[in-house]
Amino acid sequence: xxxxxxxxxxxxxxxxxxxxKLELPEVLLWQQLRKRPGGFKFRRQNPQLGYRIDFACLExxxxxxxxxxxxxxxxxxxxDARRDRRLEQRGFATLRVPASEILRDLDAVLxxxxxxxxxxxxxxxxxxxxxxxxxxxxxx
Numbered sequence: 001x002x003x004x005x006x007x008x009x010x011x012x013x014x015x016x017x018x019x020x021k022l023e024l025p026e027v028l029l030w031q032q033l034r035k036r037p038g039g040f041k042f043r044r045q046n047p048q049l050g051y052r053i054d055f056a057c058l059e060x061x062x063x064x065x066x067x068x069x070x071x072x073x074x075x076x077x078x079x080d081a082r083r084d085r086r087l088e089q090r091g092f093a094t095l096r097v098p099a100s101e102i103l104r105d106l107d108a109v110l111x112x113x114x115x116x117x118x119x120x121x122x123x124x125x126x127x128x129x130x131x132x133x134x135x136x137x138x139x140x
Contacts, residue, residue, distance in 0.1 A: 025099035026054060026066050028106055038114035049086055056092075060117040063092045068099040093120060 022030065022044070033042040033055055046056040048063070055064040065080075084094040095116050102109050 023066070023068065023099070025068070025102040029055065029064075029066065029097075029102050029109065032106065032110055033113075037110050038117060040114065040117045048092065049090060051083055051087070053087075053092075057113075057117050060120040061092045062113075062117055062120055063087055063094045064113060065094060065096045066099050066102065067096050 026044075030042075030044050033044075036042070040057050040059060042064075043056045043058065044054065046053045046058075046063075048056070053063040054066045056062065057064070063084075067080075080096075087094055093116070095113065097109055097113075
């Protein structure tokens with residue numbers, strides 16, 4: 001599994017500023033994601049590869065993007081697809097959630113996100129340092 005990418009300080013500082021400018025669907029989703037649904041930790045406005053991911057679960061390597069109307073206009077769909085491919089090359093899957101869906105049924109969106117995180121976890125967790133070695137036939 002590739003390691004989490006290092007990010008320039010400038011990108012981190014910009015992400016911190018952007019956290020104060022979240023739209024209503026993002027605020028509502030963050031209020032729930034910060035409670036660690038399913039035991040997963042989420043980050044908001046997480047910088048990766050020069051992009052700021054709306055929400056990220058680093059453990060599951062899942063990028064969650066809240067898509068409003070602007071994502072359907074102009075060259076935005078192509079830019080989003082290019083971005084998703086770059087993130088995928090680094091081991092991140094992208095889950096796009098329409099902003100309207102968050103406003104309509106936030107609970108269903110949370111269930112979907114937790115399922116997506118679980119689906120991306122390894123079948124067997126890595127043993128902790130000093131823990132037992134893998135069983136015969138298992139590789140870590």
